Amino acid sequence: MIETATVVCRDGKIVSVGNAELPEDAQRIDLHGDFLSPGFVDIHVHGGNGADFMDATVEAVATACLAHAKHGTTTIFPTTSTGSPEQIMAMIDACGQYQQLQTGPNLEGIHLYGPYFAEDKLGCHSPSGRRDPTPADFNRYFATGLIRIATCAAELPGSLDFYETAKRHGCLITCGHSNSTWGEMQVAFEAGMRHVDHFWCAMSSITSLRQRFPAPMQASMAEFVLMHDEMSTEVLADGCHLAPELLEFAFRMKGPHRLCLVTDCNRALDLPPGNYCFGNPADNSWFYSDGKVGWTLNRKGLASSVVGMDHMVRQMKNSTTATLPEVIRMASLTPAERAGVAELTGSIAPGKRADFVVLDQHLQVKQVFTRGERLF
Numbered sequence: 174m175i176e177t178a179t180v181v182c183r184d185g186k187i188v189s190v191g192n193a194e195l196p197e198d199a200q201r202i203d204l205h206g207d208f209l210s211p212g213f214v215d216i217h218v219h220g221g222n223g224a225d226f227m228d229a230t231v232e233a234v235a236t237a238c239l240a241h242a243k244h245g246t247t248t249i250f251p252t253t254s255t256g257s258p259e260q261i262m263a264m265i266d267a268c269g270q271y272q273q274l275q276t277g278p279n280l281e282g283i284h285l286y287g288p289y290f291a292e293d294k295l296g297c298h299s300p301s302g303r304r305d306p307t308p309a310d311f312n313r314y315f316a317t318g319l320i321r322i323a324t325c326a327a328e329l330p331g332s333l334d335f336y337e338t339a340k341r342h343g344c345l346i347t348c349g350h351s352n353s354t355w356g357e358m359q360v361a362f363e364a365g366m367r368h369v370d371h372f373w374c375a376m377s378s379i380t381s382l383r384q385r386f387p388a389p390m391q392a393s394m395a396e397f398v399l400m401h402d403e404m405s406t407e408v409l410a411d412g413c414h415l416a417p418e419l420l421e422f423a424f425r426m427k428g429p430h431r432l433c434l435v436t437d438c439n440r441a442l443d444l445p446p447g448n449y450c451f452g453n454p455a456d457n458s459w460f461y462s463d464g465k466v467g468w469t470l471n472r473k474g475l476a477s478s479v480v481g482m483d484h485m486v487r488q489m490k491n492s493t494t495a496t497l498p499e500v501i502r503m504a505s506l507t508p509a510e511r512a513g514v515a516e517l518t519g520s521i522a523p524g525k526r527a528d529f530v531v532l533d534q535h536l537q538v539k540q541v542f543t544r545g546e547r548l549f
């Protein structure tokens with residue numbers, strides 16, 4: 174944290190940070206004591222303001238991206254849910270078209286999240302869109318060059334082929350919606366898997382593994398992530414998915430270099446309570462938003478979040494011992510590093526993109542900049 178500094182930007186990039194002289198013709202923005210934070214980087218996000226990325230139109234992609242930019246996200250990785258091959262290709266195409274427009278927050282790539290989930294860990298995703306990975310299916314997604322983050326449940330037949338392909342494409346490889354054992358995680362790790370989606374949510378635990386292997390009790394994804402320094406993970410710090418002690422535990426065990434804040438936010442962001450579709454409306458997968466979090470329609474399970482990254486930052490700051498720079502790191506530089514875009518963005522450093530969020534003393538968003546242009 175630097176007090177009273179000047180950040181000079183030119184042509185959308187940061188030129189200097191510190192006490193540099195401002196050029197005569199520079200446009201000056203005085204923040205009057207507010208914080209200048211790197212723009213947030215969200216590696217797991219489904220939609221916002223009525224749009225789900227799986228709606229698969231450029232308009233839907235732009236709507237969801239802008240909705241999250243309002244909450245401080247300047248780099249976004251639209252995330253697929255389960256869906257037919259046609260639905261997933263359409264989503265990737267729409268994101269590719271949005272990327273060409275070069276407006277709004279930066280779409281650095283896509284998180285191929287569904288469809289390769291375990292049947293017993295589907296959560297709110299539609300079962301009809303779930304399947305095991307096959308090269309005939311996933312090769313065409315990777316061939317677009319847009320997939321930067323790739324999720325597959327480690328226990329599925331074909332997962333190793335998937336991980337090897339994802340590795341060739343330089344992706345962050347992650348295991349999620351999975352009931353895999355330590356042994357399955359070990360094999361996946363050797364193939365390049367280094368991250369686990371939303372820790373404690375839709376992942377194996379010692380208890381859930383007893384449904385697959387009654388005895389002896391098996392170590393799960395949780396123990397694997399906690400014991401391996403190379404493994405990173407993410408938490409849903411909306412205050413509804415995980416109690417404060419779990420946020421503190423994840424932070425203390427993994428540290429700010431291995432723990433990411435994600436929104437995992439669905440289309441109900443910034444909309445009133447009510448029933449909404451998860452993923453593409455054609456799949457008819459409904460959830461209920463109470464305005465704070467998504468629920469399955471029977472109100473017995475959670476169905477992803479409905480808040481933006483600024484909320485996660487405030488929650489993490491208020492309910493853990495993480496310092497403000499550590500919290501900001503988990504919402505910016507750490508996800509940027511894990512997704513392989515830290516040379517472009519994720520911190521306020523010369524040469525990086527001028528992506529900023531201005532926060533007041535209560536960490537409320539006051540201004541948002543991408544590539545040096547003010548968005549909000």
Ligand SMILES: [Zn+2]
Nearest residue numbers: 296350371375
């Ligand atoms: Zn999920």
Ligand SMILES: [Zn+2]
Nearest residue numbers: 217219437477
């Ligand atoms: Zn998700």
